[in-house]
Amino acid sequence: xxxxxxxxxxxxxxxxxxxxxxxxxxxxxxxxxxxxxxxxxxxxxxxxxxxxxxxxxxxxxxxxxxxxxxxxxxxxxxxxxxxxxxxxxxxxxxxxxxxxxxxxxxxxxxxxxxxxxxxxxxxxxxxxxxxxxxxxxxxxxxxxxxxxxxxxxxxxxxxxxxxxxxxxxxxxxxxxxxxxxxxxxxxxxxxxxxxxxxxxxxxxxxxxxxxxxxxxxxx
Amino acid sequence: xxxxxxxxxxxxxxxxxxxxxxxxxxxxxxxxxxxxxxxxxxxxxxxxxxxxxxxxxxxxxxxxxxxxxxxxxxxxxxxxxxxxxxxxxxxxxxxxxxxxxxxxxxxxxxxxxxxxxxxxxxxxxxxxxxxxxxxxxxxxxxxxxxxxxxxxxxxxxxxxxxxxxxxxxxxxxxxxxxxxxxxxxxxxxxxxxxxxxxx
Numbered sequence: 001x002x003x004x005x006x007x008x009x010x011x012x013x014x015x016x017x018x019x020x021x022x023x024x025x026x027x028x029x030x031x032x033x034x035x036x037x038x039x040x041x042x043x044x045x046x047x048x049x050x051x052x053x054x055x056x057x058x059x060x061x062x063x064x065x066x067x068x069x070x071x072x073x074x075x076x077x078x079x080x081x082x083x084x085x086x087x088x089x090x091x092x093x094x095x096x097x098x099x100x101x102x103x104x105x106x107x108x109x110x111x112x113x114x115x116x117x118x119x120x121x122x123x124x125x126x127x128x129x130x131x132x133x134x135x136x137x138x139x140x141x142x143x144x145x146x147x148x149x150x151x152x153x154x155x156x157x158x159x160x161x162x163x164x165x166x167x168x169x170x171x172x173x174x175x176x177x178x179x180x181x182x183x184x185x186x187x188x189x190x191x192x193x194x195x196x197x198x199x200x201x202x203x204x205x206x207x208x209x210x211x212x213x214x215x216x217x218x219x
Numbered sequence: 220x221x222x223x224x225x226x227x228x229x230x231x232x233x234x235x236x237x238x239x240x241x242x243x244x245x246x247x248x249x250x251x252x253x254x255x256x257x258x259x260x261x262x263x264x265x266x267x268x269x270x271x272x273x274x275x276x277x278x279x280x281x282x283x284x285x286x287x288x289x290x291x292x293x294x295x296x297x298x299x300x301x302x303x304x305x306x307x308x309x310x311x312x313x314x315x316x317x318x319x320x321x322x323x324x325x326x327x328x329x330x331x332x333x334x335x336x337x338x339x340x341x342x343x344x345x346x347x348x349x350x351x352x353x354x355x356x357x358x359x360x361x362x363x364x365x366x367x368x369x370x371x372x373x374x375x376x377x378x379x380x381x382x383x384x385x386x387x388x389x390x391x392x393x394x395x396x397x398x399x400x401x402x403x404x405x406x407x408x409x410x411x412x413x414x415x416x417x418x
Contacts, residue, residue: 027393027397075234075235075236075237075275076234076235076236077234078234078235078275079234079235079277080235080272080273080275080276082362082366082367082368083359083366083367083368083370084366084367104370105381107381110381110383117265117379117381118272118369118370119264119265119266119268119269119379120265122272127268130379132380132381132383133383135383139383172380172382173380175379178379178380180264180265180268180379181264190380190383191383192383202382205380
């Protein structure tokens with residue numbers, strides 16, 4: 001009788017409250033995490049008084065340097081990065097875009113900077129590049145781009161400039177909008193659209209298309 | 220400037236190497252895909268780019284023996300896929316080989332995984348391994364230092380374009396689940412007259 005009572009008290013005063021507590025924490029964690037993560041990233045950008053240090057657990061091979069114009073670069077000077085490597089910078093000063101460019105576009109990478117799909121091509125190979133960025137942090141400035149803007153990709157082997165020739169809003173499943181089969185060096189930058197609305201899933205993408213106007217070919 | 224130079228010298232010289240004829244043979248075989256039930260399943264351009272980028276990496280320089288091993292493995296994988304003609308659908312997307320693989324039963328996936336791992340183990344000129352994560356559906360080639368050299372998601376839908384913003388699907392599911400439990404609780408309590416004040 002006494003043991004039964006103790007069991008009842010244990011269940012009522014210990015196990016049930018603990019279980020409820022764990023469930024509640026779990027609920028709030030999983031519910032709010034997708035909301036809070038991007039907000040923390042954005043808040044970090046707002047309150048910072050210096051250049052953001054994304055303090056990285058990802059690899060980096062990029063080294064800032066100046067380049068003299070050259071028509072070609074030998075393949076032996078190019079490093080094909082491993083997935084998750086910071087290999088270049090992507091900039092467009094008129095709209096205030098200046099972010100790290102990683103090889104790969106996983107969620108982890110997109111929290112650090114812009115991410116290039118590894119099924120696309122590095123600059124200089126005369127084939128399309130597909131680059132994604134977060135709509136409220138890294139690629140937020142691309143919403144202000146206009147046709148004629150210049151976008152620079154600085155790599156270790158050369159500096160590439162692309163001129164924006166089209167800006168469009170298209171469905172994420174529109175395969176023609178993200179066509180990687182072209183035989184010219186097209187820069188395709190995209191971000192989720194609309195930019196400032198929190199919605200469960202965004203089916204539209206804000207896409208900026210650029211055509212390479214300078215930078216060495218890889219031979 | 221000095222710092223930049225120091226960093227530059229400290230970096231390992233992982234220069235790209237061109238695709239050699241043995242590797243080109245693998246790319247050609249990979250690009251040809253598999254014929255299943257009269258339909259040709261082919262890898263998409265982005266999958267072929269991934270393969271080419273892998274062969275361009277420093278240290279990746281397949282010998283004739285190694286390329287033959289990989290081509291044989293692709294043939295064997297095609298033989299596995301041929302046993303499941305149902306995966307060929309009318310939709311354009313699904314005649315792309317990587318999408319179709321997602322439709323295979325677990326036993327076939329495991330067989331393909333074993334074939335790919337055997338092929339990777341047979342490569343001696345570079346230390347690589349092949350992995351497939353059944354949870355994330357991501358296939359990867361891992362280098363000697365356990366870093367991912369190349370990875371691809373095997374999915375029924377296009378994986379080229381990512382979700383770059385807030386994805387609240389989990390939130391919606393949890394809120395729906397909680398609302399459902401609350402409604403169920405109220406209905407049950409009403410049925411059992413638990414909400415009636417006892418005299």
